[in-house]
Amino acid sequence: LLYKPIDRVTRSTLVLHDLLKHTPADHPDYPLLQDALRISQNFLSSINEDIDPRRTAVTTPKGEVSLWGG
Numbered sequence: 001l002l003y004k005p006i007d008r009v010t011r012s013t014l015v016l017h018d019l020l021k022h023t024p025a026d027h028p029d030y031p032l033l034q035d036a037l038r039i040s041q042n043f044l045s046s047i048n049e050d051i052d053p054r055r056t057a058v059t060t061p062k063g064e065v066s067l068w069g070g
Contacts (some may be wrong), residue, residue: 006047013040 016037023030 007043009040013044016040
């Protein structure tokens, strides 16, 4: 449930990427699609950067027991 908003942005990013591939470069919306794709990709990158430190904090060395049942 918590990943649903992020999943929606991920799917939208993929749709924008495909739409941009099929849009002629001289179309008036082409630069706007490029900007939207760039913003979406930057947003997803910032989320990944925020999540990575948390993942390493939750994982434990092999053989140790964590509070998360690992």
